[in-house]
Amino acid sequence: MGLVRFSLALICGHAVDALLLAALLPVFSPISAGLLASPAGLIVSVWMNETTAFRRIFGDDAFDRRRLRPTISLAAALKLGLYVALVFDMPAIHPVPLQLLCAIATFAFTLFGYWRFFRRNS
Numbered sequence: 001m002g003l004v005r006f007s008l009a010l011i012c013g014h015a016v017d018a019l020l021l022a023a024l025l026p027v028f029s030p031i032s033a034g035l036l037a038s039p040a041g042l043i044v045s046v047w048m049n050e051t052t053a054f055r056r057i058f059g060d061d062a063f064d065r066r067r068l069r070p071t072i073s074l075a076a077a078l079k080l081g082l083y084v085a086l087v088f089d090m091p092a093i094h095p096v097p098l099q100l101l102c103a104i105a106t107f108a109f110t111l112f113g114y115w116r117f118f119r120r121n122s
Contacts, residue, residue, distance in 0.1 A: 003114065003115075005049070006049060006068070006111075008048070010111075013043075014107065016040050016044045017079075020036070020037035024036055031087060034080060034083050038079065038083075049072070071117070075106040075110040078106050079102045
C-alpha cells in the first residue's frame with residue numbers, strides 16, 4: 001500500500017506543479033513560471049508522503065519515508081532541468097505539455113528510487 005500512497009502523492013505534486021505553471025504563464029515567461037511552480041509541487045509531494053492523515057488512510061510503510069526525500073528532491077530538480085531544456089529546444093510547443101512530459105519521465109525515475117529503497121529495507 002505504500003507504493004500506492006507514494007504514487008498518489010507524486011501525482012498530486014505534479015498536478016499542483018502543472019496547474020501553477022498554467023496559472024503563471026500569462027504573467028511570467030515559461031522558464032520563470034517553471035522556476036516558481038516547481039517548488040510548490042515538491043512541497044506538496046513531500047508533505048503528502050509525511051502527513052499523518054495521509055498515512056492513516058493508506059497505512060504505514062515498512063521503512064522510514066524520510067529516506068525518500070533525496071529521491072523526491074532529485075526528481076524535482078531533474079524535472080525542472082528537463083523542462084528548461086525542452087523549452088529552449090522547442091519554443092513553439094506550449095510549456096504545459098512539455099512540463100507534463102517531464103513529469104512522466106521523472107515519475108518513472110522516482111518510482112524506481114522508491115522500489116530500490118523498499119527492496120533494500122525488506
